[in-house]
Amino acid sequence: MQIRVLLKLVLPGIFCLVHAAPLDADHDGDVNIDGVVDVIDVLWGQQALHGTRSLSPAQEVHGDVAPLVSGIPQPDGTFNLGDELVILRMVLGGLNFSNPGNQFNVGDSIGEGEAADGTIGEAHHETVWSTGYNGSDSVNSFNERFEGIAAANYYENNASRDQLFNHAVSGAEMVDFAAQAQGVVATSVQAPSGAAEMVAVFLGNNDVCAASLNAMTDPGLFETYYRAGLDVLASSSATRNAQIHVSGIPAIYWLWNAKKDTFWCRVFAWPFVPCENLLDNAADDCDSDISREDPDNIYPGDGTNCQRRKTLHGIIRDTYNPILRDVLDEYRTSGQLPNARYTDIYDIRFDSQHVNGGDCFHPSTIGHALLAEKEWCRTHWGNSDPACSN
Numbered sequence: 001m002q003i004r005v006l007l008k009l010v011l012p013g014i015f016c017l018v019h020a021a022p023l024d025a026d027h028d029g030d031v032n033i034d035g036v037v038d039v040i041d042v043l044w045g046q047q048a049l050h051g052t053r054s055l056s057p058a059q060e061v062h063g064d065v066a067p068l069v070s071g072i073p074q075p076d077g078t079f080n081l082g083d084e085l086v087i088l089r090m091v092l093g094g095l096n097f098s099n100p101g102n103q104f105n106v107g108d109s110i111g112e113g114e115a116a117d118g119t120i121g122e123a124h125h126e127t128v129w130s131t132g133y134n135g136s137d138s139v140n141s142f143n144e145r146f147e148g149i150a151a152a153n154y155y156e157n158n159a160s161r162d163q164l165f166n167h168a169v170s171g172a173e174m175v176d177f178a179a180q181a182q183g184v185v186a187t188s189v190q191a192p193s194g195a196a197e198m199v200a201v202f203l204g205n206n207d208v209c210a211a212s213l214n215a216m217t218d219p220g221l222f223e224t225y226y227r228a229g230l231d232v233l234a235s236s237s238a239t240r241n242a243q244i245h246v247s248g249i250p251a252i253y254w255l256w257n258a259k260k261d262t263f264w265c266r267v268f269a270w271p272f273v274p275c276e277n278l279l280d281n282a283a284d285d286c287d288s289d290i291s292r293e294d295p296d297n298i299y300p301g302d303g304t305n306c307q308r309r310k311t312l313h314g315i316i317r318d319t320y321n322p323i324l325r326d327v328l329d330e331y332r333t334s335g336q337l338p339n340a341r342y343t344d345i346y347d348i349r350f351d352s353q354h355v356n357g358g359d360c361f362h363p364s365t366i367g368h369a370l371l372a373e374k375e376w377c378r379t380h381w382g383n384s385d386p387a388c389s390n
Ligand SMILES: [Ca+2]
Pocket: 029, 030, 031, 032, 033, 034, 035, 036, 037, 038, 040, 041
């Protein structure tokens, strides 16, 4: 009797939490492969574990969503209790790995695609790695990937919807996260689903770029501002269950390395870029080529500018990115933002072609293409994308 009452109370809620599952994503929790992840998949999984149902190989693949590493499924080729528990959380806890029905963007000048074509100061939202929509450029943005996977289920960004979706502001620092998040909450009602289903967050670049190493945003404040933005997303039903894709800060050391020998960049462009702790006195004074290629270690013969650049590199690695990762892990594991996941891109090395030749600082179109590919392939969506295994 008690169980029947419980089911009556719980089942309507369960069916409200059904997620549309992508048809091409194999590791999606949809054990019976009917296009949705719901209580039936939990039941089938339970029966399989008890030996009263045998799953086909394809069904096992769909059910293989565990273990989770930093919230991202790392399928291990077997279906066991860990997988069953993840599927249960998908049905009851709002855990979601499906393709989103829309995508919002929070960020700085990179999120605006600034100078992507080399024109200093010019925004190129159509080029951006996340919400970009130029179908004829080399950037296969997240927006274009979702649209390509299931156009009917995805309310894509385009020139006329960009104001709704792209909230990035050139010059934004982490202190601006909360305001941009409020903008996402406010505009999400305009999406057909009335909610933000994915939010890309790429901030922090302007916190680490500063007039000097001492002028970088205080790490304690950086964390406070970060939490304030996450709190905004967590406190609204329009954003709480969205897949929050937080990008780590890249190793900007490599953009100096890539462009340091270009006269235009060194003499005319960089003096106007507010990232003096990286770009001041741009001539190479590292001990050797070996030292310059090894920013993680300071060599005895490294000059003061080389040492300053490497120190900045280490601070991003050891202070700012761990804050972005660890705080987000906390919001996810506590359930405040059940689908918030951190993507580390610190190991990506930018070559000259990835940095535009105008301001010699922002990603070029090719740089956005690289970001889109690397970020994508490190998500759970990338897990199911054969193109990422190359
Ligand atoms: Ca199903």
